[in-house]
Amino acid sequence: MQSNTVLKNMKMLSTSQIERAEFDDRILSILDMMTNVDIEDKMVVECIGELLNIEFPKSNAENDPRIKKFLSWLCQILWKNEFAEVLAIRVISKLIKYNSKYYIWTLDNVFCSQSPIYERILEDKTDVYLLSILECIDLIFDDLKMDAMTDEQKQSIRSVFTLLIRMQYSSNLNSLENPKIILYSLILLNKYISTCKKDIENHISELMGISLGFMQFGLNTKDISVVCPKLITPSYYVNNLSDEHETDEPNIHQKVGGKLAKQKRHRGLKTKDIVNTVFETTNNKLGELDLEMTNINNMEKTQYEAFKNEISSKIRLASITLFGEITLSVKRCILYTYWQSIFPYDGVDNVYIRGDILFVCQNDDSSKCRSAILNVCSDVLLKLKSLYSQAEFKDRSAAFLPFSHMLGLSIITTYKSLLEIIDNEKSLPVLIQALKCLAALAEVTPFAKLESDIVFKFLNTVKNLVNHSDFTIQISAISVLEVLLMDTEMPSEIAEALGTSNECIKRSATNENIVNIGSAKKFNMEFLFNRAKNVSYKYNFESSWLILKIISNLENNPIQDSSLCRKIKTPCSLRIKSLHILTAMAIHFELFLKDNLEKITAVMEDTIHDGQVEVRLCGSKFLDACVYQMNLFLQNNCNNDNICSFKCFWIRILSIITNQMSREKESTAVKIALCDAISNIGPVIFENLPESIRITILSFLSGLSCDSTEDVLVRATVVRALSVFVTFPSMRVNLVFIENTAELILRLAGEGNMIVRIKVIWSMGNVSDALLENITDNANERISDEILWKLIQYSTQACNDCDKVRCNAVRTLGNLLRLLTEKHFQHISERTVIKSAITKLIDGIRSSGTAKVKWNSCYAVGNVLQNERIFLYSSRHKDLTWHAPLFSALCHVIYNHPNYKVKINATTALIHIRKREHFGEHYSNIWSAVLDAIEQSNNLINFYEYNHRDQLQEQMCFLICHVIKLATLQDITILSRILLEKLEVLKNTWIRVLRRLIPGKAAPLLSCSTHLNDLLKSSSELSSEQKNAILLIVDAIPTSY
Incomplete structure (x- = not known):
């Protein structure tokens, strides 16, 4: 008999000592002989069983036609011989493992849409059979290239995907005692949807049910008995999908299409990292299934319990990963419909609370699972931000609960769960992740619409962690508070909980002794300066506990070491985070910084001179933000007390800034931030500074901009700062200073760096604005012609640059062309420059650039049309004609452009024409x-x-x-x-x-x-x-x- 011959040859092969090449050839010969055995032969089971103990040829023999012939024979057995199908699928998985060429063949023949496997696998099959099927699927998914597949293969792979989903809802599978089947099927679902995200939407209800259901697998809690996935239906409140979700058992032929939006990762672990963690912890080879099953059966009770707990945690981790991949891949509008299943609200009957993913986190013993679910929770919260913006809550009894109140209750319930997790968490890494999740929740919470005491409980918990003994916990707690401070509109409850008094919160913006910025130079400067030197910082309220804590983090704390007293610094990362939150506090300058400037100045001196470049950079950026907000505050609260207080701050901080800029060699970013801080001094403080300090500032900046050894970005930032000073009341009438600034700007005109070009042309715009304000008939009060022509020529060239440069180039050209007098039209070369400049303005109106370019071009043309000399000399000289294209461009914009602000400027430009003859035939x-x-x-x-x-x-x-x-x-x-x-x-x-x-x-x-x-x-x-x-x-x- 053929089967006996095959068995005899296999036994002889197992006992022979031959070389590998000969061994592989004999194996292939045996496989070829087996294809001649009748698939109904009673010895087929024994023949195939013997193959499990033999090592198959590796990939060097994959092109041998005998392998494909043998696989086709196994496929017939799989379909027609139910007694040998288990061994057949195991041999197929073992053989293709070493021959990747046959992955697609397996998909076409074993897992085609007509394959009986899809029905048989849901019957009462052995664990080994199921695991072998999963191993084959795993090999196919490892080499999944959807773009290279035919339509039939894509349909087959979707059938496999649907099979994996149906397996989780099968009652037969849930009765199996081997949880590895669940684990491997979850891993395979993760593999598939990470590659084929477009198939998620058609099966999102089933996938949500699987991921949320198995998050509870193996939890030792009385509230959870048997874990069985349940179909999650979308909420009818926000169900705005075009098609309803399927609620029956999934259809393996269901198709899906559409492009999914990508979500930028905000914080925490990446989903891919979690997937890799699951794969690393489940790196068991399925080729030794008999040995594995034997080991499980022979385990003692204690060993089995440990094994079961380990597998259970891996299942929960895989389901968390699956949930994270789903929420990351689907559109926001789809995710909104499942918010009640993810973050249920604590309603009247409390029916939803057991499905909360944070409830699972509260009861999971595995720190990996807790950390993973908190990470996924953070991402989901941020994706629900638009939905939660509609939330509100008023603690009043009502017969009807509005949708917005449901959202509000959901937020409050989530806060309660998170705070309980934080209070009870012992693992520091998980606690850090919980604080990140709390920060995400705070970011999406509309506090102004929630009437609840949760704010005080929440901030009290965070306050305790800000003083935690571990500095990494302090950093995470400060990050939560930073999120709150980033909101420009801070509710009074939060401000009060952060330690600011009611007196400060409710203090009105009424100002006494208002100072006129334009007439600030008329004040008695000596009196004001002397007053500033003697002023003492009197706090109107007790400083916030938060600002005091942050300042203490930045201070050098003295400690006693034996007989010596030395100072130590807090860890660098904590100091950087403290500077980050100080920058956020600058948004609320009046609440936190205004009355603490003396302390801030002291810590800034240490910070800006710190040995770590990262600390210096963060300190410089905070200083820039602080003085910017100080200037904004002073515009609305310009009284003598504020001027004296802020001037005292500036007198001290300016020497610190200039000293650091002079000796900073390591980072140009620090110099740029410090220079930006100087430019934000504001006209009120600048006009009230002693003249000697003003001269020192201008001399220092002018010298720095002339230093050819200095980085070009720093020099560009310096000339930008000088161009800001040009707009101040006392400086815009100083033509010498304006000319000097223009010359410094022109020195950088040839630089190729785009950031430099943007700053240079912006600075030119400020200079041209100042010149325009000083128009006079006295020729001695005008800028030199040489500088004027250079500015016009560079601005004209800049109109060919990118839109960020062009928008300021056209503004500058309009101002400069308005300055032209009779003498500027005498020579043909000059008229050529003028016509070229006007042509660039017309091109700016006609171009396909941004609306800002067109808006500024129309504004610039309005300035040009106010100069009647341009009309006069263009009528005299034929080489200076521009009327037709300009009026045509303006008319086209007025009628056709969709942006109304552009239309307004185009209309205003025509109003500036004073005489009828200037319109001509248009x-x-x-x-x-x-x-x-x-x-x-x-x-x-x-x-x-x-x-x-x-x-x-x-x-x-x-x-x-x-x-x-x-x-x-x-x-x-x-x-x-x-x-x-x-x-x-x-x-x-x-x-x-x-x-x-x-x-x-x-x-x-x-x-x-x-x-x-x-x-x-x-x-x-x-x-x-x-x-x-x-x-x-x-x-x-x-x-x-």
Whole structure:
């Protein structure tokens, strides 16, 4: 018999001593002989069983046709011989493990859509059979390349995916005592959805049920008996999906499509890292299944319990990983529909609370599982931010619970669970992860709409951890508070819990002894300076416990060491985190920093001179944020007390900054941040500083910008700071300083770095603004022609740069062209430069760049059109013609551009033209474009432009008034013909604008009708056509409404 011959050959092979190559060849010969054995032969089971004890040839023999022939024979046995199918699938998995070429073959033949495996596996099969099937699937998933697969193969792989899901809901499988089947199937689900995310949406209800269900596997709690996954249905409150989810048993032929949005990871472990952890802890080879099952059966009771607990924790970890991958991959709108299953609210009947993932964390003995679930929880909370923004809670009894209150209760319940976890957690790594989760929850919580005492409990817990003995816990606790401080609108409950008094919270912004910024130079400077030197910091309230703790973290603490007294510093990472939260506190300058400037100055001196570059950088950035907010605060609270207090701070901190900038060699970022801090000093403080200090600042910055050995980014930041000073009241009238600043800027004009180019052109814009404010007929008070032409030429070239440069280049060009006088038009070379500059402005209006470029280009053109000399000399010289393209571009923008702010600036630019002859032949085109634009403005398409529509219509009415007043009788006739079709549109819009405007501002519109009536009365030689034209226009612009 053929089967006996096969058995005899296998036994002889097992006892022979031959080389590997010959051994492999004989094995392949035996496999070839086995294909001739009838699949119904009673000896088939024994023949296949013997193969499990033989080592198969490795991948060097995968091209041998005998392997494929043998696999096809095994496939027939798998389908037709139920007694040998278990051994057949085990041999298939063992053989393809060493021959990766046959992974796809296995998919096509063993797991095709018509395969009986999909039904048989759900029957009462042995564990070895199921594990062998899972091993085959695992090998296929390891080499999963969906892009290279045919449609049939993709359908087969989706059938396998659906099979893995159905296995979890099978009652037969849940009755098995070997939990490794559950573990391996969860790992395979993780592998699949991490590669094929688009199939998640069609099975999200089933996958959610599996992941949430098996999170509780093996937990020793009386609330959980037998773990069985249950289908999770979406909430009907927020179910906005186009198609309903399937709630029956999954269909293996179900298809899915669509692109999934990617979520940026915010904090904590990556999902991939957790998956790898699961795989590393389950690195058991399925090729030795008999030995493995024997070992499990022979275990003593204590050993078996330890083994079971280990497997249970791995199952929970795999389910957490699966849940994290699902929530990370699906769209936010889909995730919103499952919020009740993830973070249930503590309702009246408390029916949802047992499904809370944080409840699982409270009862899990494995620190890995607790840490993983907290990490996933953080990501899910951040993804639910838009949903939770609708939450509110008012502690009142009501018959109906609104959806927003359900969300509010869910948030409060989550806080309670997290705080309980934090209070009871002994593992420091898990505690750190819990604090990160708490920070994520704080970030998504709308505290202003929650009337609950949870804020005080939450902050009291965090306050205790801020003083924890382990500095890593302190850092995580401070991170939670940092999230709260990043919100510009801080609720009074949080401010009070952070230690600020009610007096400070409720203090109004009423100011005494208001100082006018523009006239600050008129104050008695000596008196003010002497007062500042003698001022003492009197706190209106007790300092916040938080600011005191943060300052203590940054101070050098003295300790006694034997007979010596020395100072120690807190760990570097804690100091950096303390500086981060100080930067967040700067947003609430009045609450935390205003009355602690003396202490802050002391710690800043140590921080900015610190030996660690990271600490110096964070300290410099905090200082920049602090003085920026100080300047904003002073704009609304400009009284003598604040000026004296802040001036005292600046006098001390300036010497610290300049000293560090002079000796800083390691980091240019530190110098840049410190220079930015100086630029944020603000006009009020700068004007009140002693003249000697002001001169010192300007001299220091000017010298630094001239230092060719200095980094170009630092020099660009320095000239930017100087250009800020140019806008201050006492400096913008100092033409010498303005010229010096312009020269320093031009020295950097040829640099290639984009950041440098942006800063240089922005600085030029400030210089041109200052020059524009100093326009005078006295030629001695004007900037030198050489510098002016260099500024114009560089700005013209900068108009060819990226949009970030162009938006400031066109602004600068508009200002500079307005400065031109008669002498600048005498030579053809100069006129060529002027025409090129105007052409660049027109290109800025016409270009496909950002709206900001167009907005600034229109604004710049408005400045150019105010210079009548440009009109005068362009009419004299044919080489300076620009009217047609400019007016065409402005008309096109007024009518066609979707951004209303761009339209407003284009309209305003035309209003600056003072004489009729300057419009030339484009008068009627402008009139027609404005009328069309008014009609279009009444048909709002983009809702985001709604806030600007009223201003746009006002400007257009002002332009119509301006055009009418400049028009000749012949123009009025032409204008009336164009108006005839838009009469009612203009009339209705005109009335609406008049109703909105205050009487003083509406005067130009009201006077327009008066002008036309006077024209009608004064001219006795008017033709009937002209009279009718005037009357038509008068009818369109009524003076009463």
